[in-house]
Amino acid sequence: MSRVARVLFVLLAPLLVGSTLGSRASQRMFQIDYSHNRFLKDGQPFRYISGSIHYFRIPSFYWKDRLMKMKMAGLNAIQTYVPWNFHEPQPGQYQFSGEHDVEHFLQLAHELGLLVILRPGPYICAEWDMGGLPAWLLQKESIILRSTDPDYLAAVGKWLGVLLPKLKPLLYQNGGPIITVQVENEYGGYFTCDYDYLRFLLKSFRCHLGNDVLLFTTDGACKEFLKCGALQGLYATVDFGAGSNITAAFLTQRQSEPQGPLVNSEFYTGWLDHWGQPHSTVKTEVVASTLYEILAYGASVNLYMFIGGTNFAYWNGANTPYQPQPTSYDYDAPLSEAGDLTKKYFAVRDVIGKFEKLPEGPIPPSTPKFAYGKVAMKKLKTVEEALNILCPAGPIKSLYPLTFIKVKQYFGFVLYRTTLPQDCSNPTPLSSPLNGVHDRAYVSVDGVPQGILARDTVITLNIMGKAGATLDLLVENMGRVNYGHYINDFKGLVSNLTLGGNILMNWTVFPLDADDAVRSRLGSLDARVSGHHNQAPARRSSNYMLPAFYVGNFSIPSGIPDLPQDTFIQFPGWTKGQVWINGFNLGRYWPARGPQMTLFVPQNILKTSAPNTIVVLELEQAPCGAGGPKLCALEFVDMPVIGQLTQDRLPPDPARKDS
Numbered sequence: 111m112s113r114v115a116r117v118l119f120v121l122l123a124p125l126l127v128g129s130t131l132g133s134r135a136s137q138r139m140f141q142i143d144y145s146h147n148r149f150l151k152d153g154q155p156f157r158y159i160s161g162s163i164h165y166f167r168i169p170s171f172y173w174k175d176r177l178m179k180m181k182m183a184g185l186n187a188i189q190t191y192v193p194w195n196f197h198e199p200q201p202g203q204y205q206f207s208g209e210h211d212v213e214h215f216l217q218l219a220h221e222l223g224l225l226v227i228l229r230p231g232p233y234i235c236a237e238w239d240m241g242g243l244p245a246w247l248l249q250k251e252s253i254i255l256r257s258t259d260p261d262y263l264a265a266v267g268k269w270l271g272v273l274l275p276k277l278k279p280l281l282y283q284n285g286g287p288i289i290t291v292q293v294e295n296e297y298g299g300y301f302t303c304d305y306d307y308l309r310f311l312l313k314s315f316r317c318h319l320g321n322d323v324l325l326f327t328t329d330g331a332c333k334e335f336l337k338c339g340a341l342q343g344l345y346a347t348v349d350f351g352a353g354s355n356i357t358a359a360f361l362t363q364r365q366s367e368p369q370g371p372l373v374n375s376e377f378y379t380g381w382l383d384h385w386g387q388p389h390s391t392v393k394t395e396v397v398a399s400t401l402y403e404i405l406a407y408g409a410s411v412n413l414y415m416f417i418g419g420t421n422f423a424y425w426n427g428a429n430t431p432y433q434p435q436p437t438s439y440d441y442d443a444p445l446s447e448a449g450d451l452t453k454k455y456f457a458v459r460d461v462i463g464k465f466e467k468l469p470e471g472p473i474p475p476s477t478p479k480f481a482y483g484k485v486a487m488k489k490l491k492t493v494e495e496a497l498n499i500l501c502p503a504g505p506i507k508s509l510y511p512l513t514f515i516k517v518k519q520y521f522g523f524v525l526y527r528t529t530l531p532q533d534c535s536n537p538t539p540l541s542s543p544l545n546g547v548h549d550r551a552y553v554s555v556d557g558v559p560q561g562i563l564a565r566d567t568v569i570t571l572n573i574m575g576k577a578g579a580t581l582d583l584l585v586e587n588m589g590r591v592n593y594g595h596y597i598n599d600f601k602g603l604v605s606n607l608t609l610g611g612n613i614l615m616n617w618t619v620f621p622l623d624a625d626d627a628v629r630s631r632l633g634s635l636d637a638r639v640s641g642h643h644n645q646a647p648a649r650r651s652s653n654y655m656l657p658a659f660y661v662g663n664f665s666i667p668s669g670i671p672d673l674p675q676d677t678f679i680q681f682p683g684w685t686k687g688q689v690w691i692n693g694f695n696l697g698r699y700w701p702a703r704g705p706q707m708t709l710f711v712p713q714n715i716l717k718t719s720a721p722n723t724i725v726v727l728e729l730e731q732a733p734c735g736a737g738g739p740k741l742c743a744l745e746f747v748d749m750p751v752i753g754q755l756t757q758d759r760l761p762p763d764p765a766r767k768d769s
Contacts (some may be wrong), residue, residue: 161416298339380442425509546605683733
């Protein structure tokens with residue numbers, strides 16, 4: 111080195127060293143400090159206090175409002191799932207814009223200063239249809255989900271190759287909000303216990319996200335679950351609810367992770383609902399007390415759910431024995447389904463404030479609600495009369511019934527039609543001997559309702575009709591099982607039906623696209639076209655009418671500031687069905703079973719520039735259409751009713767054996 115070079119080096123060395131240190135100091139890192147049982151964020155001790163929010167259950171219009179309320183509760187992070195079926199509804203067809211724009215949602219969290227714990231599955235459970243797995247995976251009937259089945263792995267690998275590169279720029283070390291990423295979900299509770307499957311996922315996540323991201327697993331705080339759910343290279347965390355033995359739960363985590371931070375990835379603030387059962391609640395005092403204990407342990411925690419939201423359209427899941435979940439996913443969470451502040455919200459905030467400095471500034475208020483009142487409804491068409499609109503491509507002929515998957519219909523309804531091969535002038539048993547109605551079939555003969563066949567509860571129904579009469583079964587998919595052995599949940603008529611002991615054959619199968627029909631044709635039909643249906647007596651049995659569409663409209667009052675506002679719709683005298691407002695599928699209603707009596711209507715689907723159109727598909731019995739005195743109407747109210755019914759006051763369901 112020349113004398114000049116040496117002088118330059120001596121002069122520049124301090125600058126070079128300072129530059130290097132500055133680069134290291136500015137480098138964002140999130141990692142585990144095993145020696146001190148904690149997380150490190152940019153080299154400093156860190157504990158996250160997070161809350162679960164599902165962007166796919168909340169209108170994007172309200173994402174920022176809900177996130178801000180979470181931040182003002184003292185949370186420093188949020189946790190969310192990514193449901194595969196929400197983003198890839200058909201193989202190779204991806205949806206990542208509008209309500210599906212997960213990147214925008216995560217950026218909003220980032221802008222508000224919230225970190226993100228991401229749970230991209232591929233299986234998520236979440237009381238979501240098929241646990242987030244797309245139904246089209248079942249095109250291979252023998253597929254073993256959540257395993258090294260080569261067809262399953264091929265689909266998962268392709269999906270992760272689309273999703274994870276979108277998320278990589280949002281990782282914390284890349285300047286984004288994502289501090290940790292979960293691999294799979296509660297895998298220890300699934301029967302396959304396939305470590306090679308977890309290794310495949312680990313390799314895929316590392317390939318797409320890099321080696322610096324902190325990957326973790328979550329399982330119930332039970333030794334048996336952690337045995338199959340944990341894997342070297344993935345940090346094992348546990349989940350447990352209010353009132354649990356915290357010491358015992360974290361000792362279970364310590365059996366898999368002797369060192370590292372204690373983490374409850376799902377601290378349950380409430381619980382899920384099922385149709386026909388009381389609304390689940392967990393006492394605020396118990397939630398607050400247990401949260402205090404968790405934080406006093408120095409553990410990191412995620413409150414599941416902090417806001418539940420809504421299972422719009424057909425997205426709800428189900429449990430076994432078959433119990434579908436309702437449209438509301440309120441969860442008795444600190445923020446209500448409609449994003450309202452609750453007693454539990456302030457109790458949780460007070461606890462967090464004992465451990466962390468709460469953010470300054472006002473908490474965004476609960477949104478105002480408006481009771482728009484009653485809306486008269488007119489009968490439009492029965493499903494049978496509307497088949498050309500609902501199934502424009504025409505039906506499919508088959509010797510034996512075809513499942514939803516076979517006709518590439520994943521949600522909603524399929525109508526199965528055949529003719530009676532024998533005279534049934536006396537009541538004759540129509541039966542599903544292998545419990546093959548998934549999940550509910552509305553049965554008619556020559557346009558006369560006969561009753562309902564229902565999964566697990568009613569497998570035989572006596573019908574009447576002449577030989578050659580048309581037998582129709584409108585089969586409803588009530589939501590796929592989302593947890594346990596039976597998530598490979600086929601829909602429709604999944605086995606043969608018998609009439610008087612003889613197998614029925616020669617079926618005509620109509621896959622019904624109700625959403626498209628409502629958006630493009632049904633809702634805009636002039637009432638004069640089908641007005642005569644309101645005067646003609648409806649053909650009915652004593653308990654049922656033919657499934658039919660009803661339409662009505664209402665205008666938002668003018669001259670009132672700040673309208674439209676959120677509202678709730680209730681169904682006086684209606685029984686069970688599906689409802690759309692301005693083409694948006696709001697979800698299922700079933701006030702005859704409860705506990706949910708009203709559906710949440712967010713203001714963003716309403717309009718003031720033109721009348722709002724409501725379309726209802728009533729499946730069992732409407733309060734009108736038979737010349738009865740009752741008003742055929744829906745009503746918009748400003749208060750929700752989710753948990754009004756209790757088990758001992760539930761009205762009977764004719765399709766249940768115990769009714």
